[in-house]
Amino acid sequence: MERLLWCFLTMISFSQAFGHEDMSTRAFVFPKESDTSYVSLEAESKEPLNAFTVCLRFYTALSTVRSFSIFSYATKKSSNDILIFWTKDKGYTFAVGGPEVLFTVSEIPQAPTHICASWESATGIVELWVDGKPRVRKSLNKGYTVWTDASIILGQEQDSYGGRFDAKQSLVGDIGDVNMWDFVLSPEQINAVYVGGTLSPNVLNWRSLKYKAQGEVFIKPQLWS
Numbered sequence: 001m002e003r004l005l006w007c008f009l010t011m012i013s014f015s016q017a018f019g020h021e022d023m024s025t026r027a028f029v030f031p032k033e034s035d036t037s038y039v040s041l042e043a044e045s046k047e048p049l050n051a052f053t054v055c056l057r058f059y060t061a062l063s064t065v066r067s068f069s070i071f072s073y074a075t076k077k078s079s080n081d082i083l084i085f086w087t088k089d090k091g092y093t094f095a096v097g098g099p100e101v102l103f104t105v106s107e108i109p110q111a112p113t114h115i116c117a118s119w120e121s122a123t124g125i126v127e128l129w130v131d132g133k134p135r136v137r138k139s140l141n142k143g144y145t146v147w148t149d150a151s152i153i154l155g156q157e158q159d160s161y162g163g164r165f166d167a168k169q170s171l172v173g174d175i176g177d178v179n180m181w182d183f184v185l186s187p188e189q190i191n192a193v194y195v196g197g198t199l200s201p202n203v204l205n206w207r208s209l210k211y212k213a214q215g216e217v218f219i220k221p222q223l224w225s
Helices: 002-016 187-194
Strands: 018-021 026-030 038-041 051-059 068-074 082-087 091-096 100-104 113-120 125-130 151-154 173-181 209-214 218-221
Touching: 051 068, 051 082, 051 187, 082 113, 091 113, 091 125, 113 187
Parallel strands: none
Antiparallel strands: 018 209, 026 173, 026 218, 038 151, 038 209, 051 113, 051 173, 068 082, 068 151, 082 091, 091 100, 113 125
8 A cells, every 4th residue: 555655656756856967868758648747848038039949859650540630839829839730631731820831741751850940030931850851941920920828738738828739639659859949950959959959959958857747747768860
């Protein structure tokens, strides 16, 4: 009985504790569909964003099964201030401030996938790079400013600030190497990140990550290292 109680308290303390550590060889693993399992990230910068780049790797078998969230950045202004989402049978949906664009892709290969998504307010230009290759640039929400005090979630899509998750939009699989900058990376910089460079990210830094895990989330060695 005492051992069971100790195990229970250990699980609770893990789910409530904030970590701050170097995750460079590890990934978060979401082993099953859920509306209660997620990782909350704390941004290093609290400033509004007039430009950004998000890069990460993920590994899932869901792409031909259903849609799922990849990166959810909500503010009090918009629950989809930044959203990267896989839409089944369509491709990657990229939202800034609510409006969104679609980068058409038939499916994601069952292999670790690297993506970088960038946007700038001055021109509205958005870019999506998949495994080091750029998609055709698009335009989105020119003149907008991404708000402060963000709720940044991996594993779920926020339909309200910090919540209203849907299990059918959850990620099942691995995600890691999540880095974010408050400017648009150049093609040369994105290629450097794709092959393992870091370029000192100043919003989210996977090598000095502030995070809080909730529910059934595990930290495991990266399968793509």
